[in-house]
Amino acid sequence: MTQTLTLRRPDDWHLHLRDGAMLQGVLPESARHFARAIIMPNLVPPVVTGDQARAYRDRILAALPEGMAFEPLMTLYLTEGTDADDVAAAHASGLVKAVKLYPAGATTNSHGGVRNIDAVMPVLERMAEIGLPLCVHGEVTDPQVDIFDREAVFIDSVLDPLRSRLPGLRVVMEHITTEEGVAYAKAGGETLGATITTHHLIINRNHILVGGIKPHYYCLPVAKREKHRLALRAAATGGEGRFFLGTDSAPHVDALKEHACGCAGCFTATNTMQLLAHVFEEEGALDRLQHFASLNGPRFYGLAPNEATITLAKGGPAQWPAKIFTEAGPVTVFDPGFAVHWHVEA
Ligand SMILES: NC(=O)N[C@@H](CC(=O)O)C(=O)O
Ligand SMILES: [Zn+2]
Ligand SMILES: [Zn+2]
Structure with a gap:
């Protein structure tokens, strides 16, 4: 008898769709399984104002294939020039669901972020008043701090002081990668949430570095030691x-991943739900997948x-394309390195 699992349709609370040809190529991969997603604003140039978010939302909806339903939940990229009135108006109109804090230089297209x-x-005070969440890329950029310690140091030196200063601010710790991140999120009250990616439940830093460097496993925050992966699970x-769930599915064309200075990001939009079913089954927690992905x-x-x-149905080996071919170039789909037997039924 095939085992099946029916869930409320999942949402992705951290997604990079990019723009133009890449948007056109990757959007169906998310829309196939996900009803909604929080859309990251780190375009070039970034999505800073309400008008820019509205225009980006229109481009996403225009790129959606006929017959697919998908609701983009827009975010604004916080800069030191951001206008609080514009943010509040974009929130009041229902357009914008969060503001994104990138420490300047922390990740892809973050140079316009906050110093x-x-x-x-x-x-931030205005956001606390109106109940608009702040999504945080939680890594310090100090060159003195080891890349594997940057999340833990950010929590102590930036996030905790900020939350003490503004306890009313709703904060999402995005793509947490460490046991310190898990512990801090657990100790927070109702105003604190945390997203976890699919790939950080599957890989640790060995996957990136052992037996040759694997650029498609390189993302930010970089995967850490095994004990951290277990804490995330x-x-x-x-x-x-x-x-x-926030997949942080972050497409880059292969030419920029397989490069002397490769871009950060794993592309998991295509196979996230199959992979999550596998992971949750391994953990004896299939009954909780709906909480994580949909509730x-x-x-x-x-x-x-x-x-x-x-x-989701369990059967023969799951198959997905190794790459998707966009007009911007091929994008490699995240390879977990093991066979998966869960499928999403049409
Ligand atoms: N996660 C990544 O490795 N990359 C993201 C940026 C981000 O989410 O930090 C991207 O935009 O490529
Ligand atoms: Zn990030
Ligand atoms: Zn991201």
């Missing part, structure tokens, strides 16, 4: 409402969960 938190305090599968995120963001469902 000095004091410079954005008026915007326990958090994702533990059923606690503060942890939810906890909407609750944090104050939205209703989706009414539609998807069904």
Whole structure:
């Protein structure tokens, strides 16, 4: 008898869709399984104003193939020049669901991000007043700090002081990668959430570095030691409402991944749900996949969960393309390195 699992349709609370030809190529991969996604604003140039977010939302909807339903939940890229009134208006109109803090230089297209938190305090205070969440790429950029320690140092030196200063601010710790991140999220109250990616449940730093350098496993924050992967698995599968799925599916064309200075990002939009079923089954937690992928995120963001469902079925080896071919170039789909037997039924 085939084993099946029906869930409310999942949402992706951290997604990079890019723009132009890449958007056109990757959007169907997300829309096939996900009803909604929080859309990251790190385009070139970034999505800073409400008008830019509205125009980007229109481009996403225009790129959506006929017959597919998908709701982009827009974000604004926080800069030291961001206008609090513009943010509040974009929120009040229902357009924008979060503001994204990139420490300047921390990750892909983050150079326009924040250098000095004091410079954005008026915007953050306004967000706390109106209940608009701040999504945080939580890594320090200090060259003195080892790349594997940058998340833990960020929590102590930036995030915790910020939350003490503004306890009313709703914060999402994006793509947490460490046991320190898990512990901090657990200790936070109702105003703190954390997203976990698919790939950080599967790879540790050995996958990137042992037996030759594997550029398609390189992302930011970089995967850490095995004990951290295990802590993330326990958090994702533990059923606690503060942890939810944010795939951080981050497409880059192969030419820029397989490069002397390769871009950061894993592309998991195509196979995330199959991989998550595998991971949750391994952890004996299939009954909690719906919390992680479909219920906890909407609750944090104050939205209703989706009414539609998807069904996962276990059978022969799951198949997905090794690459998707966009007009911008080929993009490699994340390879977990093991066989997966879960499928998403049409
Ligand atoms: N996660 C990544 O490795 N890359 C993301 C940026 C980000 O989410 O930090 C990207 O935009 O490529
Ligand atoms: Zn990030
Ligand atoms: Zn991201």
